[in-house]
Amino acid sequence: MSHRDLPFGVAVLFVLSTIGLPASAKDILIRNVTVYDGTGRAAQVNVDVLIKDGKIEQVSAERLKVGRAQLDDGTGKFLTPGLIDSHIHLPGGQSGSVVNAAERKMTMDKTIGTRALHGYLYSGVTSVYDSGNNTDYIFAMRDDERRGKITSPRIFAGGGTVSVPGGYGAGASAIKVASFEQAKPELDARFALKPDMLKLILDRQGMFANKAVPTFTQEQFKRVVDYARANGVRTTVHIAAEWDAETAINAGVDALAHPVVRSVANDAFIQLAAEKKTPISTTQAVFNNIARVADDPGFFDEPLFAAVMEPEERDLGKGAERQRYVSSGMAPMFKLMVPYATDNIGRLHKAGAVLALGTDRAFGPAVHQELELLVKAGISPFDCIRIATLNNAIYIGRQGDLGSIEPGKWADLLLLDADPALDVKNFRSISAVYKSGVRVDLAKLDLPINRKK
């Protein structure tokens, strides 16, 4: 649908009333830009990109006619798809212990959530998948995003996780499966909310080196995965150990919410993951942050963190949360495990597995940490572009709409001042962020950097 032929006032009213559709007021021509399209195709140099009705219309080596489009000069700049994080937990839906899920309380703080979402946009992230949250809260936020009520990256969400009674992650928002029959009504109620993807928990050790905890039997797990698929819902799974990851892949889960982190994975597992092409969310940032925060919480003061995170939030990260990570034993344990995860990520990539950038954090700058950690695992900056874009669209099952700069896809884009294929740090040199072809006004986001002015 085009608004170009309407008088200005009518066009504005039309845009405001078009609930559910993006406010694509203008067509945009990005002229003379270097494109990394996200598919793994080599750079397309000095091309024109035309955006029409919020979607990519054309990528052309010939100069295109401007017509009524807004002209954005891309000379000397680089265009990539907007970054996607396939593993976040949006803040504002739960409060209490970061360590013990059972101690968390459900909240509905949309201000905290909206500010975090603004932080993702400011960091160049145009889509997130929330991998477990207060169900009512995250679907309310997703609704606000889809209705255009908030400025936000696209929100994909599953609601609370699916675990077993007493299992890891079996907090207040979780569906606790004692038996399939007992859980079926709750699963049906969840499917009625149209989750983009459901997250299950398969972990018999819990995350924190505690005593063994109950988890799904193989049969139960497969039954829930099959039932979700029968209802048109994708599944992802929290795993940490190789045997659980293997069980999940063999049960037909659609994605893994973490790589194997408890040990160096066997070659047979790397092979299996590569053959099945099950997308794996990389989540190096969470392991690394928890390990690193014990000795070096200084990253919370880096410019990008200071720009988007509230001072009290950063103080919490450096203070109480850090204390809990240390006293719970998580920090020393993650210090041991980080090298395993890094090694596994590098080998998965070399073997041809589908890695998808995820952070398991609640703040946008973590995406840039994740990119740097992927390079540390031996992955080239060029390959990181696809891992942070199209592979994540595949993870969420939305590769038909998102994740690459190809005709017909939503124009969720990142315009950069420096070449991200030379150095992933250049993903921080953000010149513009577009969602559905609308340039996000970064100076108007509700963030500390804008409040200072």
Ligand SMILES: [Zn+2]
């Ligand atoms: Zn998580």
